[in-house]
Amino acid sequence: MACCLNALPAILLATPRALESMDVHKGVLHVAPIVKDRQIPLYLRAKAVEFLALFLAQLKDLAAGGGGGSTVEVAGRWLRDAVHDLEDVVGERAAQLIEGAATGGAACLSEDMLEERVTRIAEMF
Numbered sequence: 001m002a003c004c005l006n007a008l009p010a011i012l013l014a015t016p017r018a019l020e021s022m023d024v025h026k027g028v029l030h031v032a033p034i035v036k037d038r039q040i041p042l043y044l045r046a047k048a049v050e051f052l053a054l055f056l057a058q059l060k061d062l063a064a065g066g067g068g069g070s071t072v073e074v075a076g077r078w079l080r081d082a083v084h085d086l087e088d089v090v091g092e093r094a095a096q097l098i099e100g101a102a103t104g105g106a107a108c109l110s111e112d113m114l115e116e117r118v119t120r121i122a123e124m125f
Contacts, residue, residue, distance in 0.1 A: 026085060029088075046122040049118035049122050050118040060102060097117075098121055
């Protein structure tokens with residue numbers, strides 16, 4: 001199960017089309033409640049935080065010009081929508097922490113740094 005959880009973000013967030021699907025289907029609203037549910041084991045809640053942080057990092061990369069042209073504008077809208085949805089579910093402070101874990105984009109997130117951050121965020125709930 002852990003291997004699947006590690007591979008899932010890479011698979012789901014690999015393309016702009018996958019990111020668009022997350023936006024269209026309001027994926028943040030489906031993943032974010034996992035972060036708050038204390039009946040779910042901490043490692044799974046941390047994986048949900050990690051997924052959300054990587055999702056936001058990918059959107060930040062695209063919005064910063066990683067996709068070029070109209071993709072930048074669309075990714076900016078997706079990013080704003082995702083952050084707003086995240087704030088609605090987990091609250092503004094937790095959303096800021098999750099977004100902060102994505103600071104610098106996906107390439108800047110070392111595995112150890114990300115794991116430490118997401119576990120701390122998941123422990124907040």
